[in-house]
Amino acid sequence: MSQLPILPLLPMLFGSIIAVLAGMWRAKAAQVIAVIATGSALLFALTGLVIVTRDGPISYDLGGWPPPIGIEYVLDPLSAFMTSIVALIGLLVMIYPVDAAFDLRPRKGVPLYPLALLMLTGLMGVMLSGDLFHLFVFLEIYAIATYGLVSLGGDRATFAALRYLLLGTIGSGLYLLGVGFLYFSTGTLNMADMAQQLGGMSGSPTVLGAMALMVIGLALKMALFPLHVWLPDAHSYSTPGVAALLAAVQVKAGAYALVRILFDVFGPAYTGFDGVPVSAALVWFGLAGIVVGSVMAIRQTDIKRLLAYSTVAQLGYIGLGIGLATPLALVGALLHVLNHAVMKSGLFLVAGGIIQRTGLKAIPRFSGLGKRMPLTMTGFAIAALSMVGIPPLAGFWSKFYLVWATIDLGNWVAAVVVVGSSILTMVYFLKLFEQIFVREPQEEVVATAVEPSGRVVGTVGVLATAIVLIGLFNAAIVSQVLGPLAERMLG
Amino acid sequence: MTALLELFLARYIYLFVLVLLAIGLYGVLAKTDLVKKVIGLTIFSTAIYLFFIEGSLQEGGTAPVIDERGSDPALYVDPLPHLLILTAIVVGVGVVGVALALLVRLYRTHGTLDEDVIAARLAGREVADDGDTPEDRG
Amino acid sequence: MIVPLDIIIFLVLIIAAVLAINVKDLLAAVALLAGYSLFASLLFAGVNAVDVSLVEAALGAGLTGVLFIGAILATSRHSTAKRNLRRRWTMLPLIAAFIGLMLFASTGLPDRGDPEAPAHQGVSRTYLSQSLEDTETPNVVTSLLADYRSQDTLGETLVIVTAALAAMLVLVRREGDDEDDTRGSDPGGDTSGEARGTTDDEQESGRDPYADEREGGRR
Amino acid sequence: MMTGAYPSVVVRVVGALLSPFILLFGLYIVAHGHYGPGGGFAGGGFLAVAAILPRVTLPESLAYKLVPVHFGPLMGGVGMLLFLLCGLVPMFFGGMFLDYGAVEIAGIAASRMRYLGILVVEIGVGLAVFGAMVTIFDVLMDRSET
Incomplete structure (x- = not known):
């Protein structure tokens, strides 16, 4: 299986290009190709995950050139884990009905699915790359595809996309500058090789500066507080399918790159703490993000905007986990990447279903939806309860590991914030629950609404099941995949 | 004095690149005209290209095309940053293309490219149809 | 590379950059930007980066300029944006912090053209010595x-x-069927003209077969 | 807007005359990448200019007959596909993705194979850049078919 690392990427690469050409011929063909491509990518990624957790990482030399010379792809538990998440969420969004997901009827030559595929390709490339510059290239692929997809949401979304483009390009520019500093002080671009070279120069101002630049750049991409300014608009104005992709996997690519670079490339220079304020900054900004995101979410009346601010808060958890830099915290952060992907995409897809049937976005008008759409709303309830952190659902466990990690370190402020934010999350979801389940239908559109189409219910059902399963089997995930991974990265 | 001059000669590239980066960043962050912002972005990225390419210089090296002098690395400049910047230039053109497409679409709706005006207008509208008027469907 | 020439080109670059983001006429700004890119490509050629120089001249200066001009002709030639002084002042500390960070980081970089620099001892040696073979x-x-x-x-x-x-x-x-339209509304909406503002391409839309349909969607 | 016949005869004639030469130069640059500055990106850029120039200067009906609108995305896809196939073929010979040297054809040394692989890749890149740039221009000029 020496070809394994490239296998998840190949169907995506070919699929997106073939979808472009097929889409010029038949409008429907592109979606079929997209489903096939993401489906086979998911299959390969899961196979990869099973094999690498058993046998250890596989390295792949592109073009047959050994690593420092050529570009290396690395399939290790972390990248296989992330790639699987991307492929899973991607597949569900591709199956989701096109009008509800993208608010655009497919037509000949409209590159809707090719662009969505290219975004997923970029995300997977980021996750597989073992080369600092190559990571930048794929960072830009998914970013550019995102700018196009966000603009589907209409006028405000276009404006949000432009603002995101300006900030995102500055972010990748800063990352590129960081890569430049590292290259000129080590003479290599390969991550493993660079980690070795950097081992002897942890105090050098260039390395510290490069670390700061790369962290700022990637934090912009990941929308970590206070660099999240582009996120609420871009996520809430884009169409439900795009928003699900953005919140579930797109911002996680930044988080992944941050984990990869801080722990695998900078390694001791980062975790050693001596005089390096980067990790402390991540902790405090993560906490601030949790508080600000939750408080802002409570104040929203538009469901998609509420979910967008909640994403800011959830990304704060991930930033906190990366900043604490202990194995437990890293497990919590990575588990939260998975949980948040499943929960938030589920919530956005539910919102898409509501919009598909009723056209409503304002929460005060949701009264009685629970009676009209029982299946969809059950999925919604599971995802929302998981977001709050009710055991034994998935969302509980990642917070549990994070709290454990903060108590371990004696960082009581962080522990209080994490627990307290659950209450804030409860507040904004209770508001929704009251409207949906307790009240009687008041609006004409609600009273006549029916369950969304089968594919909507199906995708939401898959995600809700996944939330329950991840919650029940989280011990297996942690002990088999994430635990050893965190130990290795920090050991 | 000569020491200072030598220091300047060895490092002046960084100073100039830094000035250009700052101008570009200022253009993106402080200007309100959207075209000017994209121009600032281009200035910013071109300054990054300069940073890389100037770093590839090796005293006495010529262009990295192997000629009859043989393939001793000391004879040529470092080709790797050249490749990286080739890539970055193409990426930059792509980003500018998408940015301009977004600009054109915004202009068609609003008839202006002033960021503050568009933002105010969108915010005003947001308040207006907060209550899910039928137009909000879709 | 001739140092005085380098410094002159850099000064030209800085002047072009400052002017490009400050002139009111956007076409002039784009011309200045293309000039900026061309002078940058001159610098690239000066340090023997011939490939980059060519690509920067063709894509960076040429095609980017064409795209900019296309976009300006499709929108408006004059920058009407008002200054936002508050934003300008809030951004300055950010930029200052960035400059500080960059200065700090650049102290560890090798001198210009130093053959002993790590980059020249790294992987690129392999490329240069092996490529022909x-x-x-x-x-x-x-x-x-x-x-x-x-x-x-x-x-x-x-x-x-x-x-x-x-x-x-x-x-x-x-x-x-843009976001602001109800489903199934008349595509040839007659309110389209007023929200569009004064556009340069108003007279052009007459001969565009899609114009009616489009304007309905772009109120 | 800008597309359509330019009012000046001189510009029209010069544009019409210049375009084929730019095209030729672009092809030369694509092919010449092995020995000197150039390659797919710069060459593709020149090809795109050669296609855009008639769009700016000549009458629309003529210009869009020379290089139709759907040509842009088509060439982008075809060029990219060429590149990807070039990467895929070595995998059938047991090599890695994009490892042209692994392709075994009797009488051709591995280094020669790599030389040819580079050529194919450059052509693919040239086509893709050409297609993409023309598409972006058409889209900005409101001429695309979508």
Whole structure:
């Protein structure tokens, strides 16, 4: 299986290009190709995950050139884990009905699915790359595809996309500058090789500066507080399918790159703490993000905007986990990447279903939806309860590991914030629950609404099941995949 | 004095690149005209290209095309940053293309490219149809 | 590389950059930007980066300029934006912090053209000494681009294709079902003209077969 | 807007005359990448200019007959596909993705194979850049078919 690392990427690469050409011929063909491509990518990624957790990482030399010379792809538990998440969420969004997901009827030559595929390709490339510059290239692929997809949401979304483009390009520019500093002080671009070279120069101002630049750049991409300014608009104005992709996997690519670079490339220079304020900054900004995101979410009346601010808060958890830099915290952060992907995409897809049937976005008008759409709303309830952190659902466990990690370190402020934010999350979801389940239908559109189409219910059902399963089997995930991974990265 | 001059000669590239980066960043962050912002972005990225390419210089090296002098690395400049910047230039053109497409679409709706005006207008509208008027469907 | 010439070009670059973001006439700004890119490509040629110089001149200066001019002709030539002094002042500390960080970081970088610099002792030695043997290609940048690091080039080509597709999607014709329209409303909406403002292409829309349909969607 | 016949005869004639030469130069640059500055990106850029120039100067009906609108995305896809196939073929010979040297054809040394692989890749890149740039221009000029 020496070809394994490239296998998840190949169907995506070919699929997106073939979808472009097929889409010029038949409008429907592109979606079929997209489903096939993401489906086979998911299959390969899961196979990869099973094999690498058993046998250890596989390295792949592109073009047959050994690593420092050529570009290396690395399939290790972390990248296989992330790639699987991307492929899973991607597949569900591709199956989701096109009008509800993208608010655009497919037509000949409209590159809707090719662009969505290219975004997923970029995300997977980021996750597989073992080369600092190559990571930048794929960072830009998914970013550019995102700018196009966000603009589907209409006028405000276009404006949000432009603002995101300006900030995102500055972010990748800063990352590129960081890569430049590292290259000129080590003479290599390969991550493993660079980690070795950097081992002897942890105090050098260039390395510290490069670390700061790369962290700022990637934090912009990941929308970590206070660099999240582009996120609420871009996520809430884009169409439900795009928003699900953005919140579930797109911002996680930044988080992944941050984990990869801080722990695998900078390694001791980062975790050693001596005089390096980067990790402390991540902790405090993560906490601030949790508080600000939750408080802002409570104040929203538009469901998609509420979910967008909640994403800011959830990304704060991930930033906190990366900043604490202990194995437990890293497990919590990575588990939260998975949980948040499943929960938030589920919530956005539910919102898409509501919009598909009723056209409503304002929460005060949701009264009685629970009676009209029982299946969809059950999925919604599971995802929302998981977001709050009710055991034994998935969302509980990642917070549990994070709290454990903060108590371990004696960082009581962080522990209080994490627990307290659950209450804030409860507040904004209770508001929704009251409207949906307790009240009687008041609006004409609600009273006549029916369950969304089968594919909507199906995708939401898959995600809700996944939330329950991840919650029940989280011990297996942690002990088999994430635990050893965190130990290795920090050991 | 000569020491200072030598220091300047060895490092002046960084100073100039830094000035250009700052101008570009200022253009993106402080200007309100959207075209000017994209121009600032281009200035910013071109300054990054300069940073890389100037770093590839090796005293006495010529262009990295192997000629009859043989393939001793000391004879040529470092080709790797050249490749990286080739890539970055193409990426930059792509980003500018998408940015301009977004600009054109915004202009068609609003008839202006002033960021503050568009933002105010969108915010005003947001308040207006907060209550899910039928137009909000879709 | 001739140092005084370098410094002069850098000064020209700075002047062009400052003017490009400050002149009111956007066409002039784009011309200045193209000039900026051309002078940058001159600098690239000066340090023997011939490939980069060519690409920067063709794509960076040429095609970017064409795209900018196209966009300006499709929108408006004069910058009407008002100054936002508050934003300007809040941004200055950020930029100052960035400059400080960069200055701090650059103290550890090697001197200009230093043959002992780590970058010249790293992987690029392999490329230079092996390229002719491995690939029969004298131009090392080409063998790097299309062989040693061909996956980068694959990604890069994908980027430009993605950009083209994204631009298509951004400006896709909406058949009158844009976000602000109710489903099934008359696509030839008659309120379209007023919200569009004064556009330079007003007279052009008469001969555009899609114009009616489009304007309905773009109120 | 800008597309359509330019009012000045001189510009029209010069544009019409210049375009084929730019095209030729672009092809030369694509092919010449092995030995000197150039390659797919710069060459593709020149090809795109050669296609855009008639769009700016000549009458629309003629210009869009020379290089139709759907040509842009088509060439982008075809060029990219060429590149990807070039990467895929070595995998059937047991090599890695994009490892042209692994392709075994009797009488051709591995280094020669790499040389040819680079050529194919450059052509693919040239086509893709050409297609993408023309598409972006058409889209900005409101001429695309979508």
